[in-house]
Amino acid sequence: MRLRGTRRRTAASMLALVTAGALSLAGCGSSSSDNSSDNAGGGSASAGPCGTTKPTTLTVGLYGTFGFKENGVWDAYKKACPNITIKEDDVEQSADYWTKLKTRLASGSGLDDVQGIEIGFVGDVVQNHANQFVNWNKVANAAADKAEFYDWKWSMASTADGSDTVGLGTDTGPQTMCYRSDLFKQAGLPTDTATLTKDFSTWDGYLALGKQYEASTTKPANSHFVDTVNSIFNAAVYQGTEAYDNTSNQPDVEKSDGVKNAWSIATQAAQDKLSAGLTQWVPDWNKAFSSGTFATVACPAWMMGYIQGQAGDAGSGKWAVAPVMPGGASNWGGSWLGVPTASKNQPAAIALVEWLSNKANQVTMWTAKAQGGHWPSNQQAAADPSVGQATSAYFGNAPVGKIYGQIAGSMKIPPIGQFDTQIQSLINAQLTNVETKGTSPDSAWSAALDAVKQVTG
């Protein structure tokens, strides 16, 4: 009797232990990746243009609007490779996306098969995580891949010695300004291309237009020339020989000519009260694209898509693209697609990224009806006549292909750094204080340097 009792108890506790174990295991079991993965790793030649012949699901981690779905590129890939299913894993803001990606890279798990890499953090990826991404210099089509891109686009995603490249380019951000032609007209500002080409060619000319706008008695009340002086700063900072980093990959905010110049133009605009003092990327700013709270905004090619999204159909014909960029041709933004070495579907992922960055698709991304403003990083695509001749009905039939093409062909590209995103956002906060709180530029500048030190350590 006693013996039996003990044994029954032992059995009961064993059962309980198993139950408990099963409960705790259930939590971990569901996170493993998709079932039908191709573990080839190196990429076999027999697998064909899709990288694999087996049915495969590829996860693609992106931020903002890459426009693959909107422009029908995913549908086209489904036709080319029926065995591949693509699942987008989207985050709205690139800063949030980067935080998430950084955490996953640090832990080495949870990575998608393809990861978008933005210019704001490509420096960090190249410096600290190059070994966690497929090296595009070592893939089968390396030479052909490299030949497709603008040199600077390729080298931004490469280590200093050029031996390791973490991603293939998607779009780039040649920039100019966008303006409201209806508000310009209402305020009595020039709207003909010849005069605007002259006025928009320098920052002084731009600021002079701004003063004229603010002094106008016919402009709508509560309307200002520019959304925020950060629009000016973020555009102008890349016109220097340096932006936030020096050529030896060290943060160099205090001595950078780009920062110094952009700061002085932006604070000048703030003190001339040219700005609406909005914060970019928040609801108030989004609404102002249609309400007319501001008449100009810095306009890298991708901003065309953003404006159409926010101003909607009602904004068609009101927004226009300035023919030239004040202060010279420069780039703001642009992305790459990389394949983490942790991906279980490497050959298929590599095939997809190569396909997305080929000439035909980059031409499609720019010329598609939606015109999301994805200027090619593939230079053969950029040279294609259909790209250069593209006009935009939404932006008053502006010759956007010609305007952005000229800028893209003559851009100065300063070195990019590991903390560009963080530094820019800290400087932006201080410029907001100058424009909305009346903080003196000098004390805002020292506050900015102080805050930057918290990042650089």
Add this chain to the structure above:
Amino acid sequence: MTTITAEPAAGEEISRRRPRRPRAARSRGSRIAYVYILPFFVVFAAFSVYPWLDTAWVSLHEVRLSTYDQHTWVGLANYRNLLSNHYFWNAFRNTVTLGIISAVPQLCVALGIAHLLNHKLRGRTFFRVAILMPYATSLAAATVIFLELFSPKTGIIDWALQTLHLPRVDWQGSKWPAQFAIASIVTWRWTGYNALIFLAGLQAVDQELYAAASVDGAGRWAKFRHVTLPGLRPTIIFAIIVSTIGSAQLFGEPLLYHGGLPDGGTQNQYQTLGLLMYQQGWTNDRLGLASATAWSMFVIILLAVVVNLLIARRRERRAAR
């Protein structure tokens, strides 16, 4: 709760009274129980104790999120950095002021609501459910709505102020208005929850005491002061401690209030300790410093709770005298 009411734990009391069973039988009987509580302790060890110790270890190193595998031992340098770091002290002050202006009105109003809902009134259940609705609302949704209300450009509050010929207020950029706006989100969300806790406490107060007070000629206010408040003392202390901890960890509201930027406003005017920790670790990449902030927060919360308890105990002793 047992420590708060300062009574001996119930289990002890019982085991002292009950005659002891033979040792072997006791251990056999409780073995299954240990196995059944094991999952909790496994989870607790994995998700609380281990991160806790790991954070302490990381806080003694220079570690960046991007290069997480490279630790450099720096001893207490991160803590020394914090002591002289004006961002840390600014966040500390903001956490205290935000805590006070959100927790005090919240608990007072909750007490009042609980008192009212304890009376017999028509549709009582409806009101009891209704006050809990804000608590069930997602933080993000609530903050987005409040942002719209408090928007300096298009918000309804500034519009109302203007209509009444009062000056417009910059609810975002000015320090105290911004803190007030954030405190109002916290108050709105948590008042109902605290009211429900108080209500539960109220129902445990002996109704005969109210009857006796009535006989003695006590009015509503006198009954509230001399019957309700003393009866609710343990519940109130519990609510205060929970909201102290909640205030010290304030994070989501100020983060979302600046459109998801972790700087707590362009002048860090509403940056809290929780937010600073997040900014240091996940935006600025400095995990070592962020871990030091986390541990400092832990110590600060512990001190705040101990101070709360000491005050409560002193008052109790004085009341007993």
